[in-house]
Amino acid sequence: LPWLRGLPQRYQVELEGMADGSGVPLQRIAEWCFVEQCVDSGCSAVVCSIDGRAWVARNNDLWAPEMWGYLTLREIEGRLPTAIFGLEAEVFAGTGINGARLWLHYNWLPVEDGPSRETPTWPSFVWLREALETCGTIQEVEALLGEVERDGGMLLFAVDGKADAFAVFECSCAEHARKESEVAWVVGTNHRLGSGDQEGPGQDLTSSQRRYRRLEALTRELCGREALVDAPGDLIDVLADPGVEVRDEG
Numbered sequence: 001l002p003w004l005r006g007l008p009q010r011y012q013v014e015l016e017g018m019a020d021g022s023g024v025p026l027q028r029i030a031e032w033c034f035v036e037q038c039v040d041s042g043c044s045a046v047v048c049s050i051d052g053r054a055w056v057a058r059n060n061d062l063w064a065p066e067m068w069g070y071l072t073l074r075e076i077e078g079r080l081p082t083a084i085f086g087l088e089a090e091v092f093a094g095t096g097i098n099g100a101r102l103w104l105h106y107n108w109l110p111v112e113d114g115p116s117r118e119t120p121t122w123p124s125f126v127w128l129r130e131a132l133e134t135c136g137t138i139q140e141v142e143a144l145l146g147e148v149e150r151d152g153g154m155l156l157f158a159v160d161g162k163a164d165a166f167a168v169f170e171c172s173c174a175e176h177a178r179k180e181s182e183v184a185w186v187v188g189t190n191h192r193l194g195s196g197d198q199e200g201p202g203q204d205l206t207s208s209q210r211r212y213r214r215l216e217a218l219t220r221e222l223c224g225r226e227a228l229v230d231a232p233g234d235l236i237d238v239l240a241d242p243g244v245e246v247r248d249e250g
Helices: 009-022 026-036 124-134 136-148 207-223 229-241
Strands: 044-050 051-058 071-073 082-086 095-098 104-109 153-160 164-169 177-179 185-188
Touching: 009 026, 044 095, 044 104, 044 153, 044 164, 044 207, 044 229, 051 104, 051 124, 051 164, 051 229, 082 124, 104 124, 104 136, 104 164, 124 136, 124 153, 136 153, 136 164, 136 177, 153 185, 164 185, 185 207, 207 229
Parallel strands: none
Antiparallel strands: 044 051, 044 185, 071 082, 082 095, 095 104, 104 153, 153 164, 164 177
16 A cells, blocks of 8 residues: 555546445555566567558566456546556556557566656556556657656557657666667567677577567568568467467466
């Protein structure tokens, strides 16, 4: 509950309303929202340009995959309408799109720093919902990154459907860096881009590095084709590759 009371007031009111309407104690709802901060996720993502259009694909390899099949629509007065993808009755999210055709999602990213200011910090999933409701362009997303610090790291993917433009930001708690791509696509897993991706074959790679290498190879091959008959299906196949998808048989 102290964590919940550190959130912006409008989100506290929403969570209190959920507790009142459902009969679930507010303490339990706060625990449910907080639990994602206790798990290191293994996400993989692709953004690419196909026939002049931006396509985005991602795995959210967290836990209980059968529960991650819901779309929540919100229209709040004075804010951009949003659609977030996640669990049923999700309040916050790691993936969404808004009425300005701005798509945002993030992969978990380890960090070594902490917040630099004494002002309240937000979890990445809280920050992302705020960005969806207030930002219409990639430039506005970058400005918000400089205004509000996070309590963890994220590899943030931003896609502006109005211009078919995209960008990736490596974000620590207090800092962020925009990563530019020399090709018409970019991939990311759960480490900083270019960090440890080029070791020799004898190196002991992390799960994130192994997934990155496989994802990069598949995406390069996909985007090198002269024509794609089924872009959604091809991207789904990339994400479902056993070298990319994190599969926990337990």
